[in-house]
Amino acid sequence: MALHLHTREDEYSFVLEGRLGALLGDDEVFADAGTLVYKPRGQWHTFWNAGDEPLRLLEIISPGGLEELFRKLAEPGGEYDADTLPALAATYGCEVDFEATMPIAERHRLVF
Known part of the structure; x- marks a missing residue:
């Protein structure tokens, strides 16, 4: 998922199975099953x-x-x-940063 933020909503990920990696602002965290990860509005984040x-x-x-x-x-x-997603996302109070996403994807060998 591309690095993004929401201006209107808070986001929570409850890990049911597997291992979640997430970038929350400047902090990289990992969460296993049973963990709740909080992503507050206004914070740049992504997860994988x-x-x-x-x-x-x-x-x-x-x-x-x-x-x-x-x-x-x-x-x-x-x-x-x-080229087109940022404008659509903006209508819902979101921002997307594809350029900043690529170093994260490369570091963790992620495939979109």
Whole structure:
């Protein structure tokens, strides 16, 4: 997932299975099953599967409203990329930084 922030919502990831890696501001953290990771509004963050097994998590975003962005992204023909996604995300109070995402992806050998 690209490095991003929300201006209106807090985000929580409850790890159900596997190992979550996350960048929260300047801090890199890892969480195993049973751990709750808090990503407050206004904080740059991203997360990834940091283990060899599948990662399953319960994602909670509060208050509601950001789910409309996810619905928009899932619409047929809704192909967004580094040039078009930032403008769409901004309409939902979000910022996306693809340039800052690449060093994180390279460091952890992540594939999109």
